[in-house]
Amino acid sequence: MTPSATTRDTQPLAHALPVPRGPLSETVVTALTRRPASEPFPLHAVDRVDPYGEDLTLALHTCYELHYRGFDGVDPLWEWDPELLRLRAAMEHVFLTALRSDAEGGDDVDAVLDGLLVETVPGDGVSHYLRDSADWEQMREYFAHRSVYHLKEADPHAWVIPRLQGQAKASLVAVEFDEFGGGRAERAHSRLFADLLVGAGLSPAYLHYMDDVPAPAIAIVNLMSMFGLHRRLRGALVGHFAAAEITTAPSAQRIAQALDRLGAGPECILFFTEHIEADAVHEQVLRRDVIGDLLRREPDLAGDVVFGIAATELLEGRLAAHLLAAWRSRRTSLRRVLPEQSAGV
Template sequence: MGSWIAGYDSGVELPSPRGPLSERVVAALSGTPDGRVIEFVPADPHGEDLAIALYTLYELHYGGFTGVDPAWEWDPELLRLRSHAEGVFLARLRSDVEGGDDLDAALEALLVEHVPGNGVSHHLRDHGTWDQMCEYFAHRSVYHHKEADPHAWVIPRLRGRAKAALVAVEFDEFGGGRADRMHSRLYADLLEGAGMSADYLHYLDDVPAPAIAIVNMMSLFGLHRSLRGALVGHFAAAEITTAPSAHRMAQALTRLGADPRCAEFFTEHIEADAVHEQIMRNDVIGSLLEQEPSLRADVVFGIQATELLEARLADHLLSSWDAGESSLRTRLRWLVSQNG
């Protein structure tokens, strides 16, 4: 058993700690589960330390880390620590959004396209540089390497039409049964086309908290049955807002003369997510709330939390670029392609 664990190779190394909480997490995972108490260390809900600590803990439910004993996934002490961290993160999310149960207003707000737009995709389309585009790719890699995986956890928690409709959307996300068309694979192709590393989570140490927090939210919602409504709200928000931004990203890549593999990821989403929007809104959310009307406020919360964290990432990117600075924590570890 011990030799098998020592030889376990997921292809992903433990990330570098960013504070006392993540130091405890990484130190624990470097050993073997022995029942020892792992004390929680208070951390900023939106800070680097809590973000990477939670991401590391959640990764145990995905592919794990090289040399880390798989038994850590369900270690009671590590789960207790994760519960503390989740409580801090979730409480801040709830306090930072408006809340309420006006679902129609929350959904309608997602459909509003401000003119002129001033978001990240607008910036990259109109005057973003290739370096900024590659930084954006690195930020999004910690999400798109997983793509629809966190959403899959909600499937056994839904029933009837809501379940069937969500599975239909997931089927498309996973390539319709074709491995080469899985959206996570298309993102890896995008990275290769940009001359960047396509290795799973290669840029995790480079990416700051705002991008990591989005994936932590997805994992949090997906792993907790009590947050199934929030996960559905998040998924709907992602599908509704993707098609317009994907169109702008495709235009940006054309302007920059990028490898066609870069644009393919976005062009795939333009048509698919326009269809997914209607499925999520009418079949998934509609059916879910027919069955469980008490989840309406949770769906609204999922939408609002998604918009909150996406806005925080956008603010970070645009403020960094406006100041002439990198939006990443470290110099990007990629080989400049012919597009550079």
């Protein structure tokens, strides 16, 4: 049975805790089943984990989710438990250190932004594969991966609003207003993606596919959350936002073409056609009015803006490599094969 629009609007706010993927995420998830007691967490094991691996990525995401919708049966006091925050800080240090080491640096914002506008011909990225080669099950896998991001698409960016001033603040709010549907709930981009999931025979429930999605897709959401929650990383969040908006329109156009090739319904295509138009406008607003005004006020943040862009591109590249390696080998890119669709094409 296909969920109705009313069903999508009245789903439970919270969701179940994820299944752990290693000792670190096991520690976090097990702790959240109890009441906070401000007991110290073991920090010695954090430095030995893979900064991009399943265990740390899930543990960090679980901590961050306490600042969004939380979890069923988890005490809300965990959100600001000092010992859990201490553990989260240790995990963030590992993740952020790896990103700073692996992402390209510099402070030439214009050069980096110009680079995002240049596409290699012929392209060989995920959206090119989807347009030219993907079957419907691979497209549904792509939707499941992106559900972790798109069902909270604009939320972490809102944290930077009180950390900006003047035109940068006003213009970022204008972009966010579009992301949230211009005051119409049914037009919010997260809602459009939920409609897409229903059209593809997938669940629109928030984080429904969390246990199925591997670390590369989750790490991108962790990046957004980390940048948003730390005032000192406000420049990096603005850089991330700009990178996402600049690169979305051309890839969205290719995915819309893929969906048309596969015979998908209009509810699947609308999310991408909406982004073709909206993000082309957002690109200019973010570059000129948000980044431009921010750097006029705080020129020392140029390096952070570049880092936010580079870190986003790094993690998107890791996700692309994972997806393409799986699909070209005819393997699922998820942690389990999706159940057969109940709706859609």
